Amino acid sequence: MERYICIHGHFYQPPRENPWLEEIEIQDSSYPYHDWNERITSECYAPNSASRLLDGEGRIIDIVSNYANISFNLGTNTYSLMHLFREEQRKILSLAINETMEQFEHAYRLLYENNRTLMAFLHEAGMPVPEAFRTAAAFTLNLDLKRACSAEMIDSEKIRGIITEINKLDVSFDSVSIEFMLRRKCEGMIGNLCGTCGTESELSMISDLHAFIEIIGSLSADLNYWQIQNIYYKMAKTVYREFLLKAKEGDSAAVKWLDVYRSIGEKLSFNTASVISEN
Secondary structure: OOOOOOOOEEEEOOOOOOOOOOEEEOOOHHOOOOOOOHHHHHHHHHHHHHHEEOOOOEEEEEOOHHHOEEEEEEOOOOOHHHHHHHHHHHHHHHHHHHHHHHHHHHHHHHHHHHHHHHHHHHHHHOOOHHHHHHHHHHHHHHEEEEEHHHHOOOOHHHHEEEEEEEEHOOOOOOHHHHHHHHHHHHHHHHHHHOOOOOHHHHHHHHHHHHHHHHHHHOOOOOOHHHHHHHHHHHHHHHHHHHHHHHHOOOOHHHHHHHHHHHHHHHHHOHHHEEEEEEO
16 A cells, blocks of 8 residues: 655744844854854755755765655745745745746646647637636746747747747737846847947847847737837937948948838837938
């Protein structure tokens, strides 16, 4: 007969601050540590975040976080989290959360991938898709989209494929966090264009930006272009003129750069004829 054991950790420490000083004073009984918060962290919480698995000869075969394999809570209020755990302790909790999120991702992705065809059929047939399927699809696709949009090298086809899948399955779109991520990525991409006037490299960079803005346009995210528009306007008065001179000298790459730049301006709601001087 198989037997199982369930372990629950109740990680809570009482307030130890001096109510007048609002600081934890030296606690002699916790020697050699400053106080019992530090001692318990060092002897309990930290070791549990990196527990050693040993073989029959006492050699380490793996290091794991016990928090990922047990049930635990941090007391009845936020005091134990905010005051007991300092920066090092927060790292321990982050490790436990990250490992738990990896488990969630694996479970949701498996559920989504194994039932993707069925979901599409139900949706096309006008039949209700089980909420568990929709939740798994939304979690997986939004996570994939965030990762694809935050990658150093933008894969436009991959992003378009994810967006198509989101629209096809009609799952919820995490517009708030993805809008922030897209905006920061776009700000970084256009900001990089202000540095140099190396025609070939700049043409590649501005083409990537153009493709990225096109992708954004296919999403239901209401992007705040304010900072992006500011940078674009600044470029119109500086970098654009440098490329205009190169184009007039017969640089074909510069001519292409100018065309892409004007197209971006239209997508950013600029009246390019008014903003850009061709003289």
